[in-house]
Amino acid sequence: MAQFFKAKPNKSKQLSAKLSLDITQLDHLGAGMAQYQGKVVFVAGALPNEQVTVQLTEQKKSYAKAKLIKIDQASAARREPLCPHYVQCGGCDLQHLDVDAQREFKQQALTELMTKLGNNTLEQNIIAPAITGDAWHYRRRARLAAVFDKKTNHLQLGFRQSASSNIVSVTQCNVLAKPLSDLITPFAVNLNQLKSKASLGHLELSLAENGLFAVLRVTKVLPASDIRWLTEFAAKHQICLLTQDNDSQLTQLHPKVDEAVAKVTLPYYSLTTSGDSEQPLRCEFTPGNFVQVNGEINHAMVQQAITWLDPQKDERVLDLFCGVGNFSLPLALSASKVIGVEGVPEMVQQAKDNATLNHLDNLSFHHADLSADLTHEKWLGKIDKLLLDPARTGAFESLQWLKKMRPKKVVYVSCNPASLARDSKVLIEQGYQLRQLGMVDMFPQTHHIEAMALFELNVE
Template identity: 65%
Template sequence: MAQFFKAKPNKTKQLSAKLSLTVTQLDHLGAGIAQHNGKVVFIPGALPGEKVTVQLTEQKKKYAKAKLIGIDEKTPNRAKAKCPHYQQCGGCDLQHLSIDAQRQHKQAALTNLMSKLAVDVEDGILTEPVVSEDWHYRRRARLATLFNKKSKMLELGFRAANSNNIVQIKQCDVLAKSLSNLITPFTALLNQLHAKTTLGHVELTEAENGVFAVLRITKALKESDSQLLIEFAKAQKIHLLTQDNEGQLQSLFVADEPPADVITENHIRLPFYRLAEGQVQCQFSPGNFVQVNADINQKMVAQAIEWLAPKENERILDLFCGVGNFSLPLALQAADVVGVEGVPEMVAQANQNAKENQLNNIHFYHADLSADLSEASWLGQIDKLLLDPARAGAYESLQWLSKMKPAKVVYVSCNPASLARDSQVLIEQGYQLSKLTMLDMFPQTHHIEAMALFETR
């Protein structure tokens, strides 16, 4: 007799009966933590000190995940979410926690991870957090587009939580006001275009030289569409560019002609920001990574330079240097600065920035910093080292510490877990943790950034 396979129900994904639990703490991703039948239960949206009603949505051997059904007893730290798109948009996931409590949580999560995975954060090491405004702090955002075939309308917004779906928005309270105010009129404009079914994302940037909008296009625009876009940019007083499938930029409208602006060889005006109390101008292109919180970035760069304490006769290495965010200000004070970056386009922009700022004591190189660096011409003994890696961290680069031998290392991190892991390498190589700071780059979210200073023992 033939036998047929019959899939068993996936018990790990089945909803449990409703449970009443007490939340004791937050994890480093901002989810509430409770205990049930000897397991840790993670509950997004729940806060320490609260009694909540939940349903388990996923069960593993040592932990479970739960869906928050109701809050039976609230903590005084619970705040009313400001954004109407909260819990739909995948962005600001800690709006339900007061800002002071958010920062306390981030400080605690950072020190706990460091103590658990690397080294105890002793008294005097943890410094005051670097903070900024709670709202309207983002100077840059990428808005996704989706053509709704049912409504025949183009939707503009952000990705939904844990989904590729788009939440259509009219405003965003963490964006700079100049950018948030563009969302509704931009949506209306795009829906007037013949090309609305084929448009890609919209990138908005607030820079020192105005507001920039870059529209991703997949096909050449009709003349009538280009004219509508130009009229919109003129009315809104913004710089407007398009970017095609090959990444080529075309300037449709330039809002003004300030003499301090830099025009590239193909006559494209690009955004820039200033550092070191206006002494340095840092230009960047769409797609280049830049820190989105301008105020925190200014304070972060200043603190990194203070911790490194560069001197005129020193050689300083800046790994993962981007377009020169740290390298350019460092070059004002050190004899020789070397910046290394893995993205060729950003290396080219960094070199252009050095030229425009008339900094002759800085040199930028392209290199895969996760690869074998033994033959790199720039690798050698240095006085001080600055690291600003992506979320994956700088583990591979730190394997060359014995060849670099810096007296000080400043590590800027957007992922405390990789910072803690890499700290072990530094400690094993004879360094000690001298200072640690939480950088609140993204208020209203669970994201934690940090800066650590390591010095030779």
């Protein structure tokens, strides 16, 4: 008789009997932590000082994960989530925690990671006041997935489900700017009237200083009837509506573009400075380009970065991972020369356009892979000040060129405290000292932590 291989059940994924645990603290991702049989147990949704009933869902050698079944004794900091989609949606995972307690948790997580992973000694005078703002309706941009179900002939519009690729259809979003949140349901109804609804990808909504913008990803050419329907919808809701095809080509449906100009309207936001010049700067961005989604926090963050760097009229400043010029533009108002470097070619071009738009001739932008060998890059050389604003992976590779750049000050803007802590070790090994460290609450109601750090070169 033939014998066939039969996989053994994965014991690490089997559910346990129900357990009662005491939550002692939060990990840096916002999950509750408890002790059970010598292991640390992570419980998403649980808070410190709570007694909870759980089931273990995954067991490893030194830790386990558990599913929250019931809260037997609630924390005084627990709050009823405001969003009706909170349980399913994978976005705002700390709505159950009071916002002041959220910020205390983020500040503590930041200092612990910088101490443990970065080997930093954090005196109290190093810790800067946190940058905080509105806890709700702060996002000026969001991308909603559009998924067509052949069985129901219905298009879902929403966000990814927690720990899943499935879509949660949403009717509102309480962290999205109110004018954008109010568009979700009308858009969902409107898109379901289209003949080509099976050919839609995602919907990107933005609130800019020049109005409401919506970009609809399309995989096929829209029929004339769908274009008329969308144009009427955009006119009714006063939206600048564009489509984006498979080649990332943008077509503006409303308002109609002058054929002689043939250029789509781009959203923009203003950057004001508190330096010698009060000149407001206009920063345009194109769909798909990265921009900071929290306008209020971004404004305060840019101001703090400039204050900490303190660029002078005779100094050269290098801005690595510069994007469309969020920091470079205002820095150019104070410094002699600002050099911005970015890895995405389209964003480099947009940054150049923004420099021209603002009549800044002491600003240059360059395209480079900042994780690669920079030996032959013409822009790489002695500078006075350095600003870093990398992605979550950090700036480890770029910091290998510190000896050649030798800036007096480095401001590091981070969206991942773990990579900031790791990179701070490189800076310290190269003769820099951590002078300021501040938490930036860019994403209230979530566990995400942004931070800003100032390092100064020891002159001894």
